[in-house]
Amino acid sequence: MTTIRVGHLYPDYLNIYADRGNIAVLARRAAARGHRLDVTELGMNDAIEPGMHDLYYVGGGQDREQLLVAENLAAKAEPLRDAVLAGGAALLAVCGGYQLLGRGYRGFHGEDMPGVGLLPLETVAGTKRMIGDVLLECELEPGVRHTLAGFENHAGRTRLDPGAEPLGRVVAGFGNDGESGYEGCRLGRAIGTYLHGPLLPRNPWLADWVLAQALAHRTGGEPPELAPLPDALEALAHRVSAARAKARGGRL
Numbered sequence: 001m002t003t004i005r006v007g008h009l010y011p012d013y014l015n016i017y018a019d020r021g022n023i024a025v026l027a028r029r030a031a032a033r034g035h036r037l038d039v040t041e042l043g044m045n046d047a048i049e050p051g052m053h054d055l056y057y058v059g060g061g062q063d064r065e066q067l068l069v070a071e072n073l074a075a076k077a078e079p080l081r082d083a084v085l086a087g088g089a090a091l092l093a094v095c096g097g098y099q100l101l102g103r104g105y106r107g108f109h110g111e112d113m114p115g116v117g118l119l120p121l122e123t124v125a126g127t128k129r130m131i132g133d134v135l136l137e138c139e140l141e142p143g144v145r146h147t148l149a150g151f152e153n154h155a156g157r158t159r160l161d162p163g164a165e166p167l168g169r170v171v172a173g174f175g176n177d178g179e180s181g182y183e184g185c186r187l188g189r190a191i192g193t194y195l196h197g198p199l200l201p202r203n204p205w206l207a208d209w210v211l212a213q214a215l216a217h218r219t220g221g222e223p224p225e226l227a228p229l230p231d232a233l234e235a236l237a238h239r240v241s242a243a244r245a246k247a248r249g250g251r252l
């Protein structure tokens with residue numbers, strides 16, 4: 001049994017659309033493989049200590065909540081970048097959290113929020129919100145393709161730096177900015193995405209990918225192959241969500 005140490009950033013502020021449900025999925029899927037998730041809440045007064053966590057998780061939030069945490073988070077940019085980029089910890093950031101992991105976010109009312117500068121991107125809010133179901137095609141490992149289904153609701157338009165790797169190609173929905181045809185960002189073991197819903201219950205393959213990255217950080221080895229789980233309900237949720245995205249995703 002391995003204990004996977006999760007640092008959950010600002011759960012009191014960034015938890016729109018029940019994004020903390022992603023943690024529940026990770027805990028259940030870890031337990032089904034005989035591992036344990038040990039979740040520490042990292043709030044305003046908590047320091048980030050590189051090496052202490054195998055996975056960092058940040059949920060989404062409205063501009064208002066983002067404004068409340070942005071400076072506090074940006075002040076912890078260095079240890080967070082050290083932990084992930086140099087130390088190899090995994091990271092999953094959703095929507096408002098995803099935006100703050102880039103260099104910065106300019107909110108709907110022109111508020112400039114500093115970012116962590118961990119993901120190679122910037123975000124500026126537009127006038128129309130991009131709302132609806134999304135379907136992506138992802139290839140996190142060469143030759144291994146999966147679809148990812150979820151729900152997006154954001155005013156922010158995210159621009160990836162040239163050469164940055166998106167999380168996936170948009171099959172239906174808006175994605176990062178409604179134009180590029182890409183969604184999210186992937187940098188090594190770090191993933192940022194606009195997909196809520198929450199993200200992991202209907203995309204178990206991604207939950208397992210994140211778990212495997214966190215286990216690799218914990219053990220110092222390669223990401224392990226995790227034993228498959230039945231996932232019939234998860235597959236159904238994925239199908240329903242993907243069909244909705246194909247039917248009406250990506251319309252303003």
Ligand code: GLN
Nearest residue numbers: 060061063095096155156
């Ligand atoms: N406030 C951000 C935006 O509108 C993020 C919203 C969210 O987390 N759903 O772009």
